[in-house]
Amino acid sequence: RKxxxxxxxxxxxxxxxxxxxxxxYSNSASQSFFWYRQDCRxxxxxxxxxxxxxxxDGRFTAQLNRASQYISLLIRDSKLSDxxxxxCVVKIYNFNKFYFGSGTKLNVKP
Amino acid sequence: EPxxxxxxxxxxxxxxxxxxxxxxPISNHLYFYWYRQILGQKVEFLVSFYNNEIxxxxxxFDDQFSVERPDxxxxxxxxxxxxxxxxxxxxxxxxxxxxxxxxxxxxxxxTRLTVT
Numbered sequence: 001r002k003x004x005x006x007x008x009x010x011x012x013x014x015x016x017x018x019x020x021x022x023x024x025y026s027n028s029a030s031q032s033f034f035w036y037r038q039d040c041r042x043x044x045x046x047x048x049x050x051x052x053x054x055x056x057d058g059r060f061t062a063q064l065n066r067a068s069q070y071i072s073l074l075i076r077d078s079k080l081s082d083x084x085x086x087x088c089v090v091k092i093y094n095f096n097k098f099y100f101g102s103g104t105k106l107n108v109k110p
Numbered sequence: 111e112p113x114x115x116x117x118x119x120x121x122x123x124x125x126x127x128x129x130x131x132x133x134x135p136i137s138n139h140l141y142f143y144w145y146r147q148i149l150g151q152k153v154e155f156l157v158s159f160y161n162n163e164i165x166x167x168x169x170x171f172d173d174q175f176s177v178e179r180p181d182x183x184x185x186x187x188x189x190x191x192x193x194x195x196x197x198x199x200x201x202x203x204x205x206x207x208x209x210x211x212x213x214x215x216x217x218x219x220x221t222r223l224t225v226t
Contacts, residue, residue, distance in 0.1 A: 032213060043201055043217040044153060087153065091213060096141065097166040098215070100153040 001026050004090050006101035014109055017078045021104045023088030024070045031093035033064055033071045037084040038103065044087055047073075078108045112136045114218035116202050122224045123192055131187045131221045133202030142185045143203040143215060144177065146170070153201070159185065192225045199223075 006023045013019050033050035050062040050071050061074040088101035115134045123129050135142050144156040157167045157177055176188045189196055199222050203215040
């Protein structure tokens with residue numbers, strides 16, 4: 001079973017739309033959670049950490065559901081520049097090792 | 111804004127040759143990582159490094175791979191005898207000590223390794 005699973009998409013949405021991605025993880029000892037974005041052939045860039053209480057950064061909201069072992073990312077008022085692949089990343093407690101999902105591709109259309 | 115740098119940006123080598131990929135992590139960071147991403151596939155963890163020793167490694171990181179922090183700034187990944195399947199983008203990342211609830215990693219721009 002994969003450590004981290006994501007819907008590969010693509011999600012094709014118009015500008016201004018709200019879009020949500022989910023990511024599930026298999027290891028209940030997972031400690032830390034992150035969303036990164038990756039543009040084509042570029043490095044992953046940290047979008048936000050996901051805190052237990054949920055957190056918001058401008059148009060982006062991340063939630064963690066430990067009982068169901070998933071995290072989510074909500075993007076409001078999508079911009080063309082949001083087009084990218086969104087990567088879910090999980091760190092296991094007491095191990096300095098990170099697991100990446102395969103990513104969810106978002107295309108925001110004019 | 112401080113950033114992770116990597117050199118070279120692209121390395122072409124012949125099968126069986128040794129390569130060294132170089133990284134300069136962010137200066138006050140304590141944890142260092144190497145990842146690889148084969149074209150069209152996901153980012154895969156290779157190794158983490160803290161306090162001058164490997165803290166974790168994946169099954170990919172076999173005896174052909176080694177890491178070193180030869181001085182106070184560089185962090186290197188060596189592949190002793192490259193294979194065709196080592197062709198990938200290699201990313202270096204670094205993070206500070208524990209922040210709030212997690213270790214936030216910052217990635218370098220990557221080195222594209224092509225093995226012919």
